[in-house]
Amino acid sequence: MEKTNYHHGSLKEEMIEKGLVLINNEGLKGFSLRKVAAMCGVSHTAPYKHFKNKEELMEAISDRVLQSFGECLREAVGKGKGSPFGMAEAGKAYVKFMLEHREYFRFIFFSECKVTVELKEGRFIYKSGNPFEVFDIAATKYLQQFIEDRQKINLFILSMWSIVHGISTLISNESFKYDGDYEALIERMLTLEVK
Amino acid sequence: MEKTNYHHGSLKEEMIEKGLVLINNEGLKGFSLRKVAAMCGVSHTAPYKHFKNKEELMEAISDRVLQSFGECLREAVGKGKGSPFGMAEAGKAYVKFMLEHREYFRFIFFSECKVTVELKEGRFIYKSGNPFEVFDIAATKYLQQFIEDRQKINLFILSMWSIVHGISTLISNESFKYDGDYEALIERMLTLEVK
DNA sequence: CATCGTATGTTTACAATGTCAACATACTTG
DNA sequence: CAAGTATGTTGACATTGTAAACATACGATG
Numbered sequence: 001m002e003k004t005n006y007h008h009g010s011l012k013e014e015m016i017e018k019g020l021v022l023i024n025n026e027g028l029k030g031f032s033l034r035k036v037a038a039m040c041g042v043s044h045t046a047p048y049k050h051f052k053n054k055e056e057l058m059e060a061i062s063d064r065v066l067q068s069f070g071e072c073l074r075e076a077v078g079k080g081k082g083s084p085f086g087m088a089e090a091g092k093a094y095v096k097f098m099l100e101h102r103e104y105f106r107f108i109f110f111s112e113c114k115v116t117v118e119l120k121e122g123r124f125i126y127k128s129g130n131p132f133e134v135f136d137i138a139a140t141k142y143l144q145q146f147i148e149d150r151q152k153i154n155l156f157i158l159s160m161w162s163i164v165h166g167i168s169t170l171i172s173n174e175s176f177k178y179d180g181d182y183e184a185l186i187e188r189m190l191t192l193e194v195k
Numbered sequence: 196m197e198k199t200n201y202h203h204g205s206l207k208e209e210m211i212e213k214g215l216v217l218i219n220n221e222g223l224k225g226f227s228l229r230k231v232a233a234m235c236g237v238s239h240t241a242p243y244k245h246f247k248n249k250e251e252l253m254e255a256i257s258d259r260v261l262q263s264f265g266e267c268l269r270e271a272v273g274k275g276k277g278s279p280f281g282m283a284e285a286g287k288a289y290v291k292f293m294l295e296h297r298e299y300f301r302f303i304f305f306s307e308c309k310v311t312v313e314l315k316e317g318r319f320i321y322k323s324g325n326p327f328e329v330f331d332i333a334a335t336k337y338l339q340q341f342i343e344d345r346q347k348i349n350l351f352i353l354s355m356w357s358i359v360h361g362i363s364t365l366i367s368n369e370s371f372k373y374d375g376d377y378e379a380l381i382e383r384m385l386t387l388e389v390k
Numbered sequence: 391c392a393t394c395g396t397a398t399g400t401t402t403a404c405a406a407t408g409t410c411a412a413c414a415t416a417c418t419t420g
Numbered sequence: 421c422a423a424g425t426a427t428g429t430t431g432a433c434a435t436t437g438t439a440a441a442c443a444t445a446c447g448a449t450g
Contacts, residue, residue: 033437043399044438119374120372155384156387158384164361167361177315189354241428
């Protein structure tokens with residue numbers, strides 16, 4: 001349908017899609033606005049009609065990744081119905097996403113990061129869709145059956161997030177390497193913690 | 196002693212020192228080889244006589260940071276003599292270092308990272324001085340008294356590293372914020388986990 | 391339907407950065 | 421002292437982000 005070539009038609013969307021491809025191929029370091037523009041067959045300043053600057057493009061891409069990240073997590077927790085280890089399921093899904101999409105994981109957390117959670121006056125504050133959400137959900141769904149102390153639950157949630165985010169960060173950063181199956185290792189780590 | 200100005204005398208060392216200053220002042224994003232060179236009052240290519248490239252300079256700076264990081268950790272674990280919570284002490288020290296040197300922490304882990312640990316054939320492999328070392332030390336010092344299963348100890352060590360690295364990463368990255376005292380929060384998180 | 395304003399692209403230019411090559415200076419060692 | 425080497429400088433270039441000025445096409449309006 002596009003003959004005229006001058007107006008691209010859906011550059012904003014394609015910038016995001018090609019951006020995802022570039023991240024996959026060249027990682028965080030290789031990512032540049034000009035490369036993405038070139039991949040879209042467009043001049044290097046065209047993107048500025050759709051994004052204020054590079055950071056805004058990166059945020060748009062991050063949002064896209066975070067969306068599918070969130071979907072993976074919600075689905076994983078949805079499966080484990082009533083199991084007391086709903087938290088562990090959430091944690092495993094978190095790490096699994098990183099294992100299957102290392103560059104995406106690095107991108108959302110190692111570049112300008114939009115994932116923000118606040119613990120304020122004893123309550124977690126975050127935007128819906130934030131990957132953290134899955135732990136909060138799992139906690140309300142399972143953990144409250146065993147623990148009533150709200151503060152203790154918060155600590156547990158935060159610990160779970162920390163541990164899975166920690167190991168994910170270490171692995172995706174190549175700071176930690178393992179000669180076995182990562183998922184099995186995580187499984188053991190998490191059930192050890194939950195005991 | 197330096198009159199002649201042409202030969203700096205100790206540029207390599209000063210590049211590292213001024214690099215640390217720059218990281219403190221402008222963080223990871225503001226760090227550039229040319230800026231550090233300028234801070235040393237030297238042309239922008241002079242550093243290439245001492246460092247192969249920017250990355251090598253960053254590694255030298257990282258090494259310097261890792262050294263003081265390691266000292267903090269070893270000291271912290273050294274203090275808690277015989278306490279079963281030696282691991283928690285190590286963990287608290289890890290996070291404390293991040294809290295007191297956020298930009299350094301970000302630098303060593305978010306740029307070209309030299310911190311590498313391998314779990315191979317049931318044993319941790321890492322270079323001496325690696326911040327991970329403190330957990331291994333604490334484990335041999337305290338944990339072995341309570342747990343004999345080597346694999347379980349490994350999982351515990353890895354979990355401890357993950358949780359403190361995770362929360363450190365989240366905080367230094369501003370992904371997690373808390374309206375109270377961070378150190379107290381960590382304390383509660385770790386003792387909750389150790390239980 | 392013609393026109394004009396606006397959305398969307400292009401060209402050109404510039405500054406910051408990493409890096410290389412050619413050259414300059416000073417230290418050191420025989 | 422002379423020569424060679426270590427250390428600095430100058431100048432150049434490619435890559436990148438970004439801004440300004442200009443070009444084109446789409447769509448609403450008369």
